[in-house]
Amino acid sequence: MDEMIEVVASRRAFLKSAAAVAGTGLLAGCAARTVSTAAVPAPPVPVPSPPPVATPVIQPARAAAVAPRGIRPELFQRAMAALQRHGSRIRQQDRIAIADFSLPSSRLRFHLVDLHNGATRSMLVAHGIGSDPEHTGMLQRFSNEVNSEATCEGAFLASNYYVGQHQLSQRLIGLDATNNNALDRAIVIHAAWYSNADMIAKHGKLGRSQGCFAVGERELDKVFTLLGEGRMIYAEKSA
Incomplete structure (x- = not known):
């Protein structure tokens, strides 16, 4: 029984640690996004669209x-x-x-x-x-x-x-x-x-x-x- 309690306690401790690490990661990620949003973005370089490709119409009868x-x-x-x-x-x-x-x-x-x-x-x-x-x-x-x-x-x-x-x-x-x-x-x-x-x-x-x-x-x-x-x-x- 004591062994089972120790396993449960260890699992709870592990979950708390994981949540703390995950929370840190989330905050770091949000901060990074806030900084990048605040910066003035460079104007996008226009990419010319490829010319449309005509689909050949096959007329087997001819x-x-x-x-x-x-x-x-x-x-x-x-x-x-x-x-x-x-x-x-x-x-x-x-x-x-x-x-x-x-x-x-x-x-x-x-x-x-x-x-x-x-x-x-x-x-x-x-x-x-x-x-x-x-x-x-x-x-x-x-x-x-x-x-x-x-x-x-x-x-x-x-x-x-x-x-x-x-x-x-x-x-x-x-x-x-x-x-x-x-x-x-x-x-x-x-x-x-x-x-x-x-x-x-x-x-x-x-x-x-x-x-x-x-x-x-x-x-x-x-x-x-x-x-x-x-x-x-x-x-x-x-x-």
């Missing part, structure tokens, strides 16, 4: 003026014109996809283009049964009609993802009069076995979709990574 290698220049220019025309609805304009249906399904005709540097990733893509009834491997016609099972042309907005008949897929919104039924027709991006590269070796062409942009099963992740939501796909055939 960044790539020259068609990337492997894409027809006239097709690329029409895709860029569509991007300008629908710019208010395309919130991501750094990359686009271009489907060149003037080529047979055995060719790499679906191009994902980085508009900043022109880098392009190209892959196979199928067209619709209604666009090639005889299964020649060449798209014969486009259609925007419901139940036509045909591919439609124009600019599309890549919308949200969902899991459906073909597993993970991405909805597309048609932005032109030639494809404005795309959402009602369930024209989407999905993977399909009949779009795999081994179909070319076996049959010389891909199978056909019901109008959707069907890519190879190993290519779907690349499409979703590079295209994502909010970007544009442009599809046409004109040579």
Whole structure:
């Protein structure tokens, strides 16, 4: 018990000492501030403000003026014109996809283009049964009609993802009069076995979709990574 009293007494003594030291410090500090305030301050030296730095406004839609290698220049220019025309609805304009249906399904005709540097990733893509009834491997016609099972042309907005008949897929919104039924027709991006590269070796062409942009099963992740939501796909055939 005596030991506990001694500890308490020692602690109180320590606190009193600390308070005294702190009080001295406070007084010294206040006195120093009083003296410095009483002195006449030197006039401040004006420091010139740095000139304002303009923040660059990047316009990706105009960044790539020259068609990337492997894409027809006239097709690329029409895709860029569509991007300008629908710019208010395309919130991501750094990359686009271009489907060149003037080529047979055995060719790499679906191009994902980085508009900043022109880098392009190209892959196979199928067209619709209604666009090639005889299964020649060449798209014969486009259609925007419901139940036509045909591919439609124009600019599309890549919308949200969902899991459906073909597993993970991405909805597309048609932005032109030639494809404005795309959402009602369930024209989407999905993977399909009949779009795999081994179909070319076996049959010389891909199978056909019901109008959707069907890519190879190993290519779907690349499409979703590079295209994502909010970007544009442009599809046409004109040579």
